[in-house]
Amino acid sequence: MLKIENLHVSVGDKPILKGINLEIKTGEIHAIMGPNGSGKSTLSHVLSGKAGYEITQGSITYQGKDLTDMPPEIRAREGIFLAFQYPVEIPGVSNIYLLKAALNAVRKHHGQPEVDAMDFLTLVKHKVKMLEMDEKFLYRAVNEGFSGGEKKRNEILQMAILEPKLCILDETDSGLDIDALRIVTDGVNSLRSTERGFLMITHYQRLLDYIKPDVVHVLAQGKIVKSGGPELALELEAKGYSWLETNQVAA
Amino acid sequence: MAAAMNYLESYKDMAANLCGQELPWLEQLRAEALTKFSVSGFPSPREEEWRYTNVSAIEKKLFTPVLGNVDSYPNRQAIDTVWLKPQQLQDAWSVVLVNGHFSAELSILEGLPEGVSVMSMADALVASHDYSALLETHLGRSVNLTEHGFVAFNMAWFTDGVFVHVPAKYVLTKPIQVLNVVTETDAMSTTRNLVILNEMAEAQVIETYVGMNPANAYLTAAVTEVVVGNNAHLTFYKLQTESEKSYHFGGTYVKQAQHARFTHHNFAFGGLLARCDIHTDLDHAAECELNGLYLGVKRQHFDNHTRINHLKPNAISRELYKGVLDGRARGVFQGRVIVAEDAQKTDSQMNNCNLLLSNDAEADTKPQLEIYADDVKCGHGVTVGQLDEKSIFYLQSRCVDEETARNMLTFAFANEMVDKIKIKSLHDQVLEQVVIRFPQEGIQKAWL
Structure with a gap:
């Protein structure tokens, strides 16, 4: 569903990604690990269409479509969802309003009528319960005054409502305590399906104990330096990133 | 003269x-x-x-x-x-x-x-x-x-x-x-x-x-x-x-x-x-709260001038003025807080935030604190700017197109002040006014 070929990305004059190749098939879960500054977040931003990044070489193809010039909202409506590392607070816009606006935008994009108000409420309440959230959160402003864990849960709530095809989780585990991590990862696991692909970006192996990936990639200095099975994450945890970075230089 | x-x-x-x-x-x-x-x-x-x-x-x-x-x-x-x-x-x-x-x-x-x-x-x-x-x-x-x-x-x-x-x-x-x-x-x-x-x-x-x-x-x-x-x-x-x-x-x-x-x-x-x-x-120990919202379009000029005199100890003042300025509109905010020598334990906070929607709009903001007492808690903050690009991208990543995202954020910025109104009929009347003042913003009441 997603094919990244020889992707080079710069911010200003500074090259960040230097030739990424990655293919995610439906039903697969890929994890990208790497040290700080390796380009993990840049990759998630480029995939979701954030401004300020220049693709200097290579291509991104999603479901047979070229993503390069697609505006972020069209990517989102086409089924790409980014769960933010730092979800943004939007004072004055209620959570439930944004959920409904987002869902209706997706439906409109696919030529479907707007969601019935009652059906929508039933759906939302069901998902809220699943994520062990208080219904009050629905009527509060988006992420405003939420704790770190609440913000992350809210991201997964949005994901659960929108049912995207490609879920990109950017450091979803950061800032979560063990209980919140379990709730969030349960939420993610409930969305696992043969119709859906996942790209998980994480600094630590811990998340992968909860969500088992099919493939693990290691990103360093803007390149994927190693790919393997889940055991690669454990190896990294044991040896540290420096092991790979020196390897990379030697190679 | x-x-x-x-x-x-x-x-x-x-x-x-x-x-x-x-x-x-x-x-x-x-x-x-x-x-x-x-x-x-x-x-x-x-x-x-x-x-x-x-x-x-x-x-x-x-x-x-x-x-x-x-x-x-x-x-x-x-x-x-x-x-x-x-x-x-x-x-x-x-x-x-x-x-x-x-x-x-x-x-x-x-x-x-x-x-x-x-x-x-x-x-x-x-x-x-x-x-x-x-x-x-x-x-x-x-x-x-x-x-x-x-x-x-x-x-x-x-x-x-x-x-x-x-x-x-x-x-x-x-x-x-x-x-x-x-x-x-x-x-x-x-x-x-x-x-x-x-x-x-x-x-x-x-x-x-x-x-x-x-x-x-x-x-x-x-x-x-x-x-x-x-x-x-x-x-x-x-x-x-x-x-x-x-x-x-x-x-x-x-x-x-x-x-x-x-x-x-x-x-x-x-x-x-x-x-x-x-x-x-x-x-002594009086409390005041001053809230304001000014919405300027075309060549409108708004000047809001507030003065809070803390004359005695233990009084509290809170102030938040927000402006949305489009076209060639101009918004002026002059807020003065004066804490007299006698007014110890004063607690005062003043903020003015301006959102400029066009290159020709102008905000002039001048918060002033004059403190003559030595045991007080006083603060002020001022912002003049455009919509937050991070917020716009966040909404876009949630399927909302850029124009709607901008409108939503503009409305939300103003709505914070409208939401402070405790009288339902007045709340609705003010909201109606906000909606009609920015027709080009496509602001919808459903955003409540």
Whole structure:
């Protein structure tokens, strides 16, 4: 569903990604690990269409479509969802309003009528319960005054409502305590399906104990330096990133 | 001051028709005011507190008062009651002033509790009535005639207004709406209001300013004095939706006694040039909250000027003014907080945030803290800027297109202030105004 070929990305004059190749098939879960500054977040931003990044070489193809010039909202409506590392607070816009606006935008994009108000409420309440959230959160402003864990849960709530095809989780585990991590990862696991692909970006192996990936990639200095099975994450945890970075230089 | 001469000339014709003629103390106040105004004229940008706002257009024109009782006034029929109805809040006592005169016919004052006075200022100033002692004590006491030209002008020229007196321990169950309507072009509406809450009384007052004909140019020069007694609580709303070509000056000058609470919500949406002063003096442990929202489009100019005087210890003040400016609109915020030497343990926070939607819009913001005490907690913050790009991207990543995202954030920015309104009917009325002021923003009520 997603094919990244020889992707080079710069911010200003500074090259960040230097030739990424990655293919995610439906039903697969890929994890990208790497040290700080390796380009993990840049990759998630480029995939979701954030401004300020220049693709200097290579291509991104999603479901047979070229993503390069697609505006972020069209990517989102086409089924790409980014769960933010730092979800943004939007004072004055209620959570439930944004959920409904987002869902209706997706439906409109696919030529479907707007969601019935009652059906929508039933759906939302069901998902809220699943994520062990208080219904009050629905009527509060988006992420405003939420704790770190609440913000992350809210991201997964949005994901659960929108049912995207490609879920990109950017450091979803950061800032979560063990209980919140379990709730969030349960939420993610409930969305696992043969119709859906996942790209998980994480600094630590811990998340992968909860969500088992099919493939693990290691990103360093803007390149994927190693790919393997889940055991690669454990190896990294044991040896540290420096092991790979020196390897990379030697190679 | 040659420019104000035309006003001084025309004063001669109206002086004999002004209210309160029988009261020597008022006559003296008016004479002093006239002298002050004849020397100073309208405020000039040379005065520090008017440096961003030039009112010379008012001097050049001659706005004239509409004299006489409005119920017998020839154009009384011109007041479209169908139009008026939605301006009047449901579940509120309503005092209607037309062109600066109280209209008994249009006002709704049935069911006021015994002992509570809500009446025309002109009536209250009739010497034989019981109010003259109260009026003599308070009228012209919350603000000095030397404050600036409009204050003096108002004292000399005022034709009528509203007098509200809530005796001790009375809690009014319904708000009082003072609805100021101007029907005539080139008219001048000069009203003087006095609101007195005795100790432990509670009330809500709403000042609404509106022009009946959107094409009319006119001048409103209103002064409201407020006295909040010990432990009393007054919530005051001002909704200014004057006609597009009008000039508005509105000053609210407050004296808060010990533990008195005063909350003010100021919505400045209308007029070509609108200046609003809100000054309050805080006695021991008094609390004040000043909220404001100004929405400017085209060439509108808003100047909001607040002054909070912490005179005694332990008082709290909170202030948040927000502006959304589009087109060539200009928003001025001058907020002063003065903490007297005696006012230890003062707790004060002042913020002004401006959102500029066009390259030609301008915000001038000047927060000032003057602290003479040494054990206080005072802060202020100011922002002038565009919408947050991170927020826009976040909404886009949630399927919302960029234009809608921008509209949503603009609306949300303003809506924060609207949401502070506790009176449902007023909340809806203000929200409606926000929606119509930015039609191009595609703002939807569903965003609530």
